[in-house]
Amino acid sequence: MADQKYETPLLDQLESGEWPSFVKEIKMAAETNQMANSLLGLLEQSYEERKGHWKHGGIVGVMGYGGGVIGRYTDLPEKYPDISHFHTMRVNQPAGWFYTAEALKQICDVWDRYGSGLTNMHGSTGDIILLGTRTENLEPAFNELTKLGFDLGGSGSAVRTPSCCCGMARCEWACYDTMALTYYITMRYQDELHRPAFPYKMKFKMSGCPNDCVASIARADISIIGTWRDEIQINQEEVRNYANNGVDIYKEIVLNCPGKCIEWNGNELKIDDSSCRHCMHCINVMPKALAPGKDRGATILVGSKAPIIEGALLSSVLVPFIKIEEPFDDLEIWELIDNMFDLWCEEGKNRERIGEFIQRVGLGNFIEAVGLPPMPEMIAHPRENPYIFYESFFEEEEE
Amino acid sequence: MAEKVSVSEVADAMYKMIKDTMGIKKWKATDLQKASIELFGADRCDKQICKDAIKELINSGRAVYTYFGGSYIEIPHDEGAKNI
Numbered sequence A: 001m002a003d004q005k006y007e008t009p010l011l012d013q014l015e016s017g018e019w020p021s022f023v024k025e026i027k028m029a030a031e032t033n034q035m036a037n038s039l040l041g042l043l044e045q046s047y048e049e050r051k052g053h054w055k056h057g058g059i060v061g062v063m064g065y066g067g068g069v070i071g072r073y074t075d076l077p078e079k080y081p082d083i084s085h086f087h088t089m090r091v092n093q094p095a096g097w098f099y100t101a102e103a104l105k106q107i108c109d110v111w112d113r114y115g116s117g118l119t120n121m122h123g124s125t126g127d128i129i130l131l132g133t134r135t136e137n138l139e140p141a142f143n144e145l146t147k148l149g150f151d152l153g154g155s156g157s158a159v160r161t162p163s164c165c166c167g168m169a170r171c172e173w174a175c176y177d178t179m180a181l182t183y184y185i186t187m188r189y190q191d192e193l194h195r196p197a198f199p200y201k202m203k204f205k206m207s208g209c210p211n212d213c214v215a216s217i218a219r220a221d222i223s224i225i226g227t228w229r230d231e232i233q234i235n236q237e238e239v240r241n242y243a244n245n246g247v248d249i250y251k252e253i254v255l256n257c258p259g260k261c262i263e264w265n266g267n268e269l270k271i272d273d274s275s276c277r278h279c280m281h282c283i284n285v286m287p288k289a290l291a292p293g294k295d296r297g298a299t300i301l302v303g304s305k306a307p308i309i310e311g312a313l314l315s316s317v318l319v320p321f322i323k324i325e326e327p328f329d330d331l332e333i334w335e336l337i338d339n340m341f342d343l344w345c346e347e348g349k350n351r352e353r354i355g356e357f358i359q360r361v362g363l364g365n366f367i368e369a370v371g372l373p374p375m376p377e378m379i380a381h382p383r384e385n386p387y388i389f390y391e392s393f394f395e396e397e398e399e
Numbered sequence B: 001m002a003e004k005v006s007v008s009e010v011a012d013a014m015y016k017m018i019k020d021t022m023g024i025k026k027w028k029a030t031d032l033q034k035a036s037i038e039l040f041g042a043d044r045c046d047k048q049i050c051k052d053a054i055k056e057l058i059n060s061g062r063a064v065y066t067y068f069g070g071s072y073i074e075i076p077h078d079e080g081a082k083n084i
């Protein structure tokens, strides 16, 4: 029960309007949890003063792990002793974020016992974020979570918790089993996830098709995006149904196709698949009539990141197409990924993401060093490529 | 072929490197690995031995991972930000 009630006029304003408010949730938690109650007081003070009252702690964690706990202390421990420690625990989410109600209740029960009771479902990398606990509660909370079958996720200069779209569990566009691959990657890189050994963070994100629902092309150091290499499947009858039901196929689909590869004569839709950019637009507009091809796999890309130290980057294609089928041990990408990790560890600067490293050394040098030949799919437009150096061409010229 | 150095020997050497430079240098896992391979020679020490040595140091509690902008390996100590 809350000992002291804080007046929170500024926070209260955030409860107005149509949207769910984190303030309402903290107030509910504060009825039974003193940490949540003190958090209201501290936040109100921060809003009044326009000043944060947190200090970042760098040493707390659980035995044997180098990540999964983000240390945090308030700089007003005398005034708010209940939240003098307010560490975050990151818990590795199940692939695709599927839970039973029972599992969710169990996680919340652990957090009511050992923390503020507040959670963030989910953090931007995908983890279950448990907000606010004390140093002495970290090990007991971790022990209880592991008994329930959960593990901490990644933080620091390590592989971060891999995440994926719901893929084949719910989505007919999935070109490979994102959830199975995500589980496999999580287990394959356990060491790299829990024992930080990289220059900076390394995120894997898996999307089942180019709709890229987990934004892997913008948020992951290694993006694995489902695609196909044969023809888009067309059901002409359903195309005509869309047209009869008011879809302006010429305006909405033909004109919006970035590959300029669709023809529509009012009765039949034709696609020149050799020019298709696999953008999914036509399929998204007419999901009953069109579907990705049958020869499905994924494109592997490298190097995106959100802006932190430097600006945002999008991923570049490394492997245009690869079949993603079990057993995943046999996929040819692991050696390539190991080579990338080795090179980045060897040559990368502290806090340099792999995408920034590639920009610094040049994609041409990077792919040469990791043992990949240059391919046309790595560039956006012919003759606009700053990366590939045609040595044989120059040698002939010089002779 | 030269006989491989043991994991505990490398762990001890790493511990000494960290201890001797406490407050002067922060060691990342790769820095410790490079320094150990240089110390023992590439024919006696490799990346896997270094990885295992770091694991031994951490699991025994002689060293801990810390995060100050990047992840480092340090001798356990009280940090400035800590509240009692």
Ligand code: SF4
Pocket (backbone or CB within 6 Å): A165, A166, A167, A171, A172, A173, A174, A175, A207, A208, A209, A210, A211, A212, A213, A214
């Ligand atoms: S990325 Fe594609 S496969 Fe995955 S959920 Fe989104 S639409 Fe479906």
Ligand code: SF4
Pocket (backbone or CB within 6 Å): A256, A257, A258, A259, A260, A261, A262, A271, A275, A276, A277, A278, A279, A280, A281, A282, A283
């Ligand atoms: S997927 Fe995109 S590029 Fe390909 S045919 Fe459809 S709209 Fe055009």
